[in-house]
Amino acid sequence: MSDIRLEIQPQGLMIHWGETFNYLFHPLWLRENSNDPEYRDENIGARIPQAADHSLDIAIESAEIDTACTVKLAFSDGHHCEFPEKRLRACAEKHRPDDLIGDKVFWQRGFQDYPTYQLETLKNDESAVLAMLATLAKYGFAHVQGLAIDDGALKSLSDCVGPMRETNWGTLADVKNIPNPYDLTMTARSLAPHTDNPYRLPGPGYIFMQCLRNNAVGGESLMVDGFGVAMTLKSADPEAFESLTTIVPNFRHAEDSAVLEDSGPLIELNEAGEVARVRFSNRTEQVPPLSTDTLNRYYRGRKKFAELIRLCNPTSVTLI
Ligand SMILES: [Fe+2]
Known part of the structure; x- marks a missing residue:
């Protein structure tokens, strides 16, 4: 945890993972990905607010990370939410989830080692x-x-x-x-x-x-x-x-x-x-x-x- 640093910038939340990787998250992206039951159905997992409901000038008021590596955010509209740091890192590294697809293997002439x-x-x-x-x-x-x-x-x-x-x-x-x-x-x-x-x-x-x-x-x-x-x-x-x-x-x-x-x-x-x-x-x-x-x-x-x-x-x- 100690090498993860949060920095609120005018464009959003910058997360530094040590010196080698950092990523800037848009405030509205973080806001609309809140898992708060008021914003995302707990059982279905679907987002509830419509796109027209979101304010485009949403801002991050405060950001901190606790010892369990949970990122805690407060927004300008009064909303609070939490993200496991691992989830944000995964979203930053792979924009398209691949948990269902997995990695493709490109094979060459003579490939016989298939199940x-x-x-x-x-x-x-x-x-x-x-x-x-x-x-x-x-x-x-x-x-x-x-x-x-x-x-x-x-x-x-x-x-x-x-x-x-x-x-x-x-x-x-x-x-x-x-x-x-x-x-x-x-x-x-x-x-x-x-x-x-x-x-x-x-x-x-x-x-x-x-x-x-x-x-x-x-x-x-x-x-x-x-x-x-x-x-x-x-x-x-x-x-x-x-x-x-x-x-x-x-x-x-x-x-x-x-x-x-x-x-x-x-x-x-x-x-x-x-x-x-x-x-x-x-x-x-x-x-x-x-x-x-x-x-x-x-x-x-x-x-x-x-x-x-x-x-x-x-x-x-x-x-x-
Ligand atoms: Fe064919």
Whole structure:
């Protein structure tokens, strides 16, 4: 505690953690994050006052920290509240809570050290489902074995997690070679790495895939860590990375019964500048006829990204 020092400044409360870290908190941010039952429902945790109720010129009248590392504040409107010092430090260091998401692991070509889960275990043990979901958040995929070779098997897996979203293709769609295909997945062509359905709004969360049978030579399932490739691009070619985070193409899929369209950058960042989503779908992407300079930057960035996806990262995963 002794190396934590509070300092009221005109702009808010400055907290010094020793000599190495300090952070300035806005008075209204502190005020609206009060856990006082009058301002936040004790059971639900939701804030009660409306945004229009807050005074913009709220000020901190006094600030002290006790031996239990609790920061005690008094505001100009007469309100008092307390914060554990650890909570303020965590908010200062990470603006986006990651207690649910955890840290992502970017993997490279040849990555094989991923956990495998058994369907029977998942059906009977909720802690195993939680572990599988944590793996999903960490690596972007989870590998499950033990499914029956029949059309209903995937549902027994998805039921362990939550409801399956129905789309224009139903809840379950066969990916197989058919006479009159409406999608490249239904032809005998090999598919290059891609992300699914960037034209759909809202986009897919996670997709369950099961290989029921393979009657051809080849047909291996290849996985690529799109987030990992994006990070590789960022360090290898910052200009290319920047172009793909700012220039926005459209994505469109059309068939007899549905036309789907959405837009977004190939590499979407969140407010912290971290990769939040990758869109990579050569067959559905349509960049508008932008200026020569803009398209030069976009095409160069996209080619570099595609080369990295093709050459650097694919790892073969047996999905049966
Ligand atoms: Fe796909």
